[in-house]
Structures are given as C-alpha cells and as structure tokens.
Amino acid sequence: MFSKQAKSAPKSQGRIEPLPTPMAIAPTEAARRAPPKVASLLSADLTIEGSLTGEGELQIDGVVKGDVRVGRLTVGETGHIEGSIYAEAVEVRGRVVGAITSKQVRLYGTSYVDGDITHEQLAMETGAFFQGRSLKFQRPAPAAQPAPHPEQLALAKPAAG
Secondary structure, three states: OOOOOOOOOOOOOOOOOOOOOOOOOOHHHHHHHOOOOOOEEEOOOOEEEOOEEOOOEEEEOOEEEOOEEOOEEEEOOOOEEEOOEEEEEEEEOOEEEOOEEEEEEEEOOOOEEEOOEEEOEEEEOOOOEEEOOEEEOOOOOOOOOOOOOHHHHHHHOOOOO
8 A cells, every 4th residue: 555665776784883992080080070979868856966977968857966067968847957067058948056157058948047147148038037137248459569668658758949
C-alpha cells in the first residue's frame, strides 16, 4: 500500500574518530571540576554539646549547645542552636538563641531568633520571629591621607616678593 523507494546510494562504513587527548589540567581548573562538597547533616535525634567548626556546608536538624562556625549553615525546622553562629551564609527555619554573624542571613516564616544579627544582607519572611538588633557590617573606611602639619604648609607656600 505505502512504500518508499530507497535511493540506491553506495553504503559507506561509519568511521569512528578518536577523541582528542586532553591536555594537562591546571590545579585551579581541577579544583573547579571537583565534585561539589555534600552538606553535612546533623539529624533531628542528635544533641551536641560543644562547638562545631568547619569550612563546608552544614544543616542542623538536631540540637547544638555551643558555637557554630562553618562556611554555610542551614538550621532546619526542627533545628535548635544555643550559641553564636559565624558563617558566610545562614538560613534559619528553626530556633536560634544567640548572635548570628554572616554576610547573608535569611529568616524563614518558621524561624525563631533571639539574638543580634550582624550582616551585609538580611531577608525575613512573614511570620519569622526576631528579637535582637540588626547590625549592618561596617565596611572599613578608606585610609585617609594624614593632614599636613601647619609647619609643612608654611614651607610649601611661595614667598611673596
């Protein structure tokens, strides 16, 4: 009924080209290609008494009684921290009793924070509880040139003649 006439063309065998060999990868490029670090998780059934320190990402769903100093911190809805927090970025969905120092802080609607927040950027959703002071990072002022001493000014003025 339906038929398609095949064009008679000479069949050529498929040729597989070899892949080009990669050049030596620079250490910085190798670091960029490294797989992303997986966040560490402190589950809801754990309680830690003492400080936590690291450079990676941490999600806390349990209880920490001590200071937390990490690269990026997420406090889950069941998370509870009693102590200071120092991180590049902080997201709070749970409870924090203590100061937070971070470039970026985000308080979700389920969060409860009782303590000062020192930040560059602060975002709060409707329903978030925050009791404390919001302190913006003070960027260091550019180094001012020292004012010349009055004797130096007198020497620099040309003599009237």
